[in-house]
Amino acid sequence: MVRSRKNGEVLVVSLSGEIDHCAADAMRGEIEALLKDTQVRRLIFNFEDVSFMDSSGVGMIIGRYKTMRARGGSVGACGLHPPVDRLFTLAGLHRIIAQEDAERQENA
């Protein structure tokens, strides 16, 4: 499931549930639709309510990173629980996606 909140050029997308191949396919369409708004320059994924992610989720994140990079924008992430954080490390996602403070995103 995808919830989103926009604040100027920043779009915070809160993901929830299990991000596998099945869920990633659905999320991809929803997030791309939100990114049709070309005002968005920074995309922040909130993983607080994500209980599981596998490599299909990683592919979906990298895909959105490419969308943002193509427009000169950037991507951040917050709320990484240990299993998701481990996947970020194994996939090298920390090198391209900066970690944000979850609480700051909540109060933004």
Next chain:
Amino acid sequence: MNNRMELSFLPIAENEAFARMVISAFLMQLSPTMSMISEVRTAVSEAVTNAVVHAYDGERKGKIYLRATLMEQKVEIEVEDFGCGIADVAQAMTPFYTSKPDEERTGMGFSLMLSFMDGVQVTSSPGNGTLVKMTKLLHEEDLDAL
């Protein structure tokens, strides 16, 4: 504790979550730690996703088998399909190699299975299917005291 389960299901994406639920439920009798369950769930998810996406290529027909055997010191898990098979297993297991880069596949599936399990063996024959055998050794720290 010795125990064994076998399950078959259609190669559709919805069954990836189902397979993860089944393996978690089966391993519950070991009182495993969250971290061990998370590793096994990820490995099973990757193997089943490979079967759905690559072996049957989204055809929604055919069978995927999930088997698990509990032994004293280890768990053996098999994911078997009867789909297209893999011509070059070594290439398929190369980190970040994918035959479907245009579909946002990462090529990390086998790497994650290798990272999260203690052994991964892949037997495949083009046109006949693929068998992925994974072993997880049970260390005392992986099991919560009852």
